[in-house]
Amino acid sequence: MSAAVLYQWVLASLPEILVVTGACILLIAGQLIRRGQEHLIVWASVAVVLIAALATFLLAGEVRPAYSGMFIVDRFAVFFKFVFYLATVLTFLLSRKYAEIEGIGISEYYVLLLFCLSGMMIMASATDLLSIYVGLELMVLCTYVLTGFLRRERRSNEAALKYVILGAVSTGMFLYGVSLVYGLTGTTALNGMTAAATGDPRDPALLLAVVFIVAGLVFKIGAVPFHMWLPDVYEGAPTTITAFMSVAPKAAGFAVILRVFLNPLIAASDVWIIVAAIGVMTMALGSFAALVQDNIKRLLAYSSIAHAGFAIFGVVAGGQDGIASVMLYLLIYAFMTLGVFAVVVMMRNGDFSGEAIPDYAGFAKSHPGLAFLMLLYLFSLAGIPPTAGFFAKFYVLVALVEQGFVALAVVAVLLSAVAAYFYIRVVMVIYMREPERVFDPALTPSVRATLALTAAGTIGIGLFPAWFLRLAQTSVFGG
């Protein structure tokens, strides 16, 4: 291996290297910092992400394969990396005040988020089942710890424990599937697998391997039947981490799913029938279960299950539009979900948790501006135009109908009508109930910045989707 090649490889993975290096430095620096100076860590973490984003942007010009086919930097990976950067930076901004209120005064919180980010970045770029595994593990190990960060709260402990155990099982399944693939084809590289396969799409061993890999990945995005962990974990985790997990790791899971599922080998095995069934069940379960939730974090957990189901429909559709629709969906979903969570995080102040939905009664009366933003995000999540959430769903439906899945499209819209109910129920509580208490939201400048950015994304992409649509379409891999 020549130095030039090594240089190219390092260049390709420079953003990942930057994030990991920054995280390591912050880990040490965090121990040296004095009490009352914690905000320095926050800004340093934000700076690390921004530098990595800059590097990603500057290196995005060409496709860079690296590490002997394990890793690639293409526009697809770059698109997802920017979704991760967005989610991570906004989580940092939200965390500052929240960490203070909850007594999370330690720098490991931010360091772990950075490591988690690097894991997701590796996932987006991975082109080999093993490098996928490495990224996946790096990501989930950090989220296990972050989930349990409220050490004195039982819910948080319980959630972390559940998450670790179930997560380990799903990882095991994934690895078992990988081992089967290796046994069948002699390689774990996504590209190499096709050539080595027998060519029989109904080869039972192959199907078995696919099922295990699917199960492992489906767990990460919280789709049925591997969704049980999700509401408990989302409820127990610190709210900022819930916000982060419902966006970034989910997007990372979809990045991998798109790469793996639309690989010729797996596409050949008629796997889409399974995927379509998973999509329908996921969306149905998420939508119906959310109807009866009283805790807004649980509600949003089920809502994220439902949204994962809708995005899976884009995977089912496949093709250029299918892939692009999933990508655009995840980007838009990041904006609106982080927006809602920003409000939920902000409500946590003093002894008020702001987690029960009735707590929001009459919010519109005392804080009309914030209530309006909440209305915007919720209607966007429900998919009502002219918000971005509508365009996200619309494009998935276009991709579905284009491939002839009209019946699936009908199922999808009927289920989103069900889902609309629980979103507007929250709107109803905010707007149509009398206030029972005085609100004192922890509205810091960084929370304001988050709200402004997410609102701009939610309404901006809704009104002017053309640029974002092109971005997603040109970022589809292979194109």
Next chain:
Amino acid sequence: MGFPLLSLIILTPAAGAAVLMFLRSDDAVRWAALGVTVIDLALTVVMLAGFDTATYEMQFTETRPWVPALGITYALGVDGISALFVFLTALLGSVSVLASWVAIDRRVKAFMISLLVMQALMLGVFSALDLFLFYVCWEAMLIPMYLIIGVWGGDGRVYAAFKFFLYTLAGSLLFLVGVIVLYFHGGETFDILVLMDQDLPFGVQSWLFFAFLVAFAVKVPMVPVHTWLPDAHVQAPTAGSIILAGVLLKMGAYGFLRFSLPMLPEASVYYSTLMLAISAVAIVYGGFLALAQDDLKKLVAYSSISHMGFVTLGIFALNARGLEGSILQMFNHGITTGALFLFVGLIYERTHTRSIAEYGGLMKVAPVYTAFLALFTLSSMALPGTNAFVGELLVLSGAFGANLAFGAVAILGAMLSAAYLLGMYRNIALGPVRVSAGPTLRDVNAREMAAILPLAAFVLWVGLYPKPFLDIIDTSVTHLLVEVHSRGRGQ
């Protein structure tokens, strides 16, 4: 592309809503909202004055790219079918602001903003020439309307708002899938004019017809998906009822005219008998329901179902008189029913009851009020000389031309409407004085008069000299019918 008049008409209320956000006092908000709606009304009058009645082509067209990758454009235009509705929307916009002047006393600013946003979206629906744009406006209306009913409505407002929202949403989502299917069959475009020229296979047309029917039938509303309407009307504030009855209900019927007939002509001809039957059921069923009501608002709401039955009856008669009559009747219904809801609101503000049984002899207490009420009541039951007579006569003659039996049923409905409306008027206006507020009841004041008079003028104008209105409609309808019958002959 000339001066973007239609964009201006749509953007005026939207910009007005933005300006309202910066006003502080409630009175400033009211005057500003009124100013915006009046300017908008003036603009639509300019539009009508420049309207060329000799052509069926779209006029005042504008096209701008919006999402080129999916063939979505920002395209506007009006023809004889939509022009009157643009005007009606702006007219009822001003009336709604006046009707909410004192009736809305809390969160006035938010209310007026919702009202103006609503108006912008409704205007967008009637002038969109791109299906995507149409759908966005159509669906986005749910947000302000949900708030108008749910925040400023009566005691059962939350339930009513939910019901309204979910019914309409479920209907329009199927429509959305239909639109996307149409998009791929029509060569990947959302351009309404291009889609009108497609010859789709009958099987596809059938499916789309029913997908569209669900959405439009909920909006009209047709029996059996009408049950959201009485709830929404009873709970909505007066302005909400005026907009619902005056404009929103028209959108379903407008959808039939704009999409179902020209884009799915074979299916429209094939299923026309079915549609006539549903319409006839709505006319009679709505009439009987209205007959049994004691709540004034409910009575007018059920009468709307019956009257909208006439409209769909006229549309699916598929002949010139039926179609022209139904378009004119939609305009009339907007004026008359809007006025009736306004009158219910006026009296409710004074007495805080809507029960017919608690009124009597209002004529002696409030003579001006009862005189105008008489005019609109007579108009609603289609007395000769009023606007609805012209519309209903055309619809009935069209219906008899299409199908004798359904025409006869519709006559029964017309008789029912005379029964419940006259009954209502007798109980309220005649007999001994029996008003909860007593003999001190205040008659209409100047502000209320300003809302009533334009509506009354249109009742008489259309009733006595309908030619200018029919001229606007005529050319487009003739063209539409030629298209439908030439391409729908497959059956």
